[in-house]
Amino acid sequence: MNNTQTLLKGIIKENPVLVLLLGTCPTLAVTSDVKSAVGMAAAAAIVLILSNLAISLLRNIIPDKVRIPCYIVVIAGFVTVVEMLMHAFFPEIYSALGIFLSLIVVNCIILGRAEMFASKNGVVASIMDGIGMAIGFAIALVAMATIREVFGAGAFFGIEIPFLKDYTIPILTSAPGGFFVFGLLIAIVNKFLSKKRKPKAEFGCEGCPSANSCNKTDCEKEAE
Amino acid sequence: MFKDLIIIIMTSVLVNNYVLSRFLGICPFLGVSKKTNQAFGMGVAVILVMMMATLVTWPIQRYVLDAFGLEYLQTIVFILVIAALVQLVEMFLKKVIPSLHASLGIYLPLITTNCAVLGVCKNSLTEEMLTKADTPQFLYAMIYAFASGLGFLLAMVLFAGVRNRIAASKPPKAFEGTPITLISASIVALAFFGFGGIAENLFK
Incomplete structure (x- = not known):
């Protein structure tokens, strides 16, 4: 796989949020407005790229x-x-990101990429992978934040939208709306990817980056 | 003091539920909630780890990091302390109480890097938490950790019940699996949304 493919796969085919279902906590928590989503995406991108670089070295x-x-x-x-x-x-x-900024440390995307990619690949490929995943994460965050802010608060990036601000759906900016919009987005991605016969995303041990280090057989045995 | 404690419990279990309104610990919430007994085991393990982690990280922050002006090391120190602690407890349980290890131990490694645990440790050290003058601060932090874990357990068990029902029904094709799970989580969160304001008005 060459570097361009490594870069591109993170954006759609292996989108960390919408396909691999990693990093759900920040995705739900910081997407009530576009500004904090962009801030979160930028912070996570810096950490992701630098940690991929360091771990690969x-x-x-x-x-x-x-x-x-x-x-x-x-x-x-x-x-x-x-x-x-x-x-x-x-x-x-x-202050808008609050505790979620330091919680990037337990973000599954970053640990997952370190374990699955950077620990096995060269420096250039790891940086490319980091950039691709960061873009994928940013796209998912901004898409979700746009839906929630435009329809929930009638604004985009803090600027009010003339018609929509009179017909807002405030629940979209609070907790239940987060789960709802995330569910809808994954359903849309499923709809498009199912045509290409991609296996559907599912929560569980397969998606967990620490699956190799914990006794996953135990918890799967328990599930049956 | 007693009133303070009741309020903190009501707030963290119902109003500011860690999973359903603060979005911390979503991975185990969605990943381990297929069966009710599994969800219960996970919830109990989370309560234990949250309390132990707070028990250790709270004094470290107050008496080591703050005292020596090393606040910026908080993230690194906390995550390492929690990881080491969980590993230690797992080894201890395996050796000393194998029966408990068999039922709870398997969930322990999964919670090491759970954001809810780190979140509780950090939240219990915020300004707001440290200024409740008439309750001993450390006790307050411990009760907060317990109540947060209890809220997690409640959300897990309730949601496992909901998922049992969903498993029997058939959603539209694109919604199968994760999307319908998230939509139902949204409805459960909506139910918890109704508790808003309960804690402040409890003693009025």
Whole structure:
């Protein structure tokens, strides 16, 4: 697989949010308006690309047995850097994202890409993968935030839309609306991907990035 | 003090439910809620881990990080402490109480990197939580962790019941699987939405 394909697959075919179903928590929580969605996407993109780069450079040094803790430390380091930068230069977005900014550290997308891609591939390919996944994450976040802000608050990026602001659906900007819009978006993606006979996204051990490190056989046995 | 504690429990279980209104811990909520008993096991494990994590991270933040001006290390320290702690508890249970390990232990590794656990640890240290003057702060944080876990358990078990019903019905083709699960989560969240304001008006 060449680098362009690596870059492009993250955008649609393996979109981290809509197809791989990773990183659902920030997707639901920060998409009530477009501005914070963009802030979140940017912060996650920086962490994702840098951690992919660092982990791919370190992949031959990190011992296999303690790789997950090592990845977490690398990711947490970058998250702290981004957090401090955001606090200094974009205080408005920093307070809008609140706790979710530091929770990027437990975002499955980043740990997942470290485990599945950066630990096995070269530096250039890992950066490409990071950029692709970051774009895919950003597209999903902005798409969801656009739907929720336009119809829920009658505005886009804080600017009011003349006609829609008189007919808002406020519930879309609160918690239940988040689940609802996310469900609709996945249904739309399923509709298009099912024509190409792609297996449907499903929650469970297969999608979990830490599946290899935990005793997944145990929890699947329990499920049956 | 007693009133404070009741309010914090009502708020974290019903009003600011971690899963349904704060969107923390969505992965286990959607992933492990197919069977009611599984959901219950996961919920209990989450309560335990949340309480243990708060028990350890709260003093670390207050007496080590704050005292030495190292607040910026919070994220790194917390995630490592929680990961090590969960691993330790799992090993302990496996050795000492194998029967409990068999029923709860399997969920423990799954919760190590759960954002709800880290979220509770961080939230229990916010300004708002530390300024409740008439309750001992540490006790307050522990009750908060317990109540948050309880809210998680409640949401999990309720939602597992809902999913049992959905499994028997047939949604439109594009909605099969994840989308219909999310739509029903939305309806459950809507039900919890109705609790808004209950805590403030409880003692009026």
